[in-house]
Amino acid sequence: MASLITTKAMMSHHHVLSSTRITTHYSDNSIGEQQLKTKFQVPHRFFARRIFGVTRAVINSPAPSPLPEKEKLEGERRCHVAWTSVQQEKWEGELTVQGKIPTWLNGTYLRNGPGLWNIGDHDFRHLFDGYSTLVKLQFDGGRIFAGHRLLESDAYKAAKKHNRLCYREFSETPKPVIINRNFKNPFSGIGEIVRLFSGESLTDNANTGVIKLGDGRVMCLTETQKGSILVDHETLETIGKFEYDDGLSDHMIQSAHPIVTETEMWTLIPDLVKPGYRVVRMEAGSNKREVVGRVRCRSGSWGPGWVHSFAVTENYVVIPEMPLRYSVKNLLRAEPTPLYKFEWCPQDGAFLHVMSKLTGEVVASVEVPAYVTFHFINAYEEDENGDGKATVIIADCCEHNADTRILDMLRLHTLRSSHGHDVLPDARIGRFRIPLDGSKYGKLETAVEAEKHGRAMDMCSINPLYLGQKYRYVYACGAKRPCNFPNALSKVDIVDKKVKNWHEHGMIPSEPFFVPRPGATHEDDGVVISIVSEENGGSFAILLDGSSFEEIARAKFPYGLPYGLHAVPC
Ligand SMILES: CC1=C(/C=C/C(C)=C/C=C/C(C)=C/C=C/C=C(C)/C=C/C=O)C(C)(C)CCC1
């Protein structure tokens, strides 16, 4: 049994796991000594299945060697590995573990994210443009077998074949290529409006989310519907497109973060023509989404609000209508605007809608203060009268203080050139209160003083067993200022308003992903997994104890991995 000490003072330093490495922890709370419990080994819902025998021989494929300086693209030279493209398409091998992986942790952690930001001599502009790169950590009896592989989307295959950008990415539009005087390439010029609205020129580069459906299929996602791609979570091979069998694919856009349980999947399909959202549900094992209901946008703006994610409670779906809205003129523009495909319309109001999962009826639609969020954390129903009837919905999100600058901060040039400068705009945990009594207005408050997590807050996870339920702990990327990007991992106790942070100088950790221990009776009994990109060009997987938030193990990759977005246990 391991025992880890929680730091009591802000900015205290002590050695963890290795005498040669100093880990800085800063924490503003004083929970005291925590015991790491590893004695129960009950199979876990997600991580119970052993993925392969420990006797399997693993031959590490050669690690990517750094490119010769002259071959490096100007844009990437000397920048942090978090913003540097992966140097080869795939790698697989065993990692050496420092510390101890809990014996109950078996199965695959799979992370998706952009990982290649150049093609031919063209450097991409924005973090979200990069080609999807999957990273796996296969936990097996205390060992970690790891790897990465680029997703074989049509966009990536076409780019490789033609050595140029062929589809519209988040901020990039393919340039017209004049093949001869009378013939232009099919992705440019006249007819582009038709191709855009038919979705033909849009990317299928599924670089954002990854989900495991109730029937075991693993799907990578982006916000275009055609960017729904099945993968093999063990080999990381691309299996093929997820073919929806429901006639809803005409709508082109979807939320990048469906909510998945063992029995069903919920997602939102924005309607760009009659501004609104379809709320759809798909049974596990099916490819057919049924429309449960439709929400009309409240604002008079042309486009619906951007919907990267949303939230559910036990009985309701919470649908955000942000003032950051899809803009048809910006969708059609070849050159990116300051807000890319979107526009900021606070004058038209900000709203949240609540739909009954059972009937599809919109039971609440409230105006709230302006907000900017990409990631909802969780939501739940509150019964203030104690009669078993929900009176209020609480919905928490990573909220960027209604400031759209975060989008531009994530431009690669900015990320690469501002390392060490304190230029990251502030963010917080935004808590919405949505009354279910027909009131016109909802509230938006700061759940926990943002200073406690360095005024950064995004890339969140919770104990998945608390989805849609009253909950206490949020794991997310916070910051140790000065920084230009979230550079810490934070555990936020939203009940006691306390925060524990993990930070090491020069490191950029990805989403802290919480995995509950089988048989746990406490919400924070489990581990937190993240992959850290190092300032010196390396990278490692890190495991923190979910309760004490102390490091319990790390395992170094033989090369540097760029920043990645979201993960799933398989
Ligand atoms: C390709 C097109 C689109 C794609 C949209 C995509 C790929 C959106 C991805 C959004 C992501 C990854 C958001 C993540 C946010 C993370 C944050 C704010 C982290 C902050 C750290 O502090 C559309 C725009 C849908 C339309 C046309 C084409």
Ligand SMILES: [Fe+2]
């Ligand atoms: Fe996301």
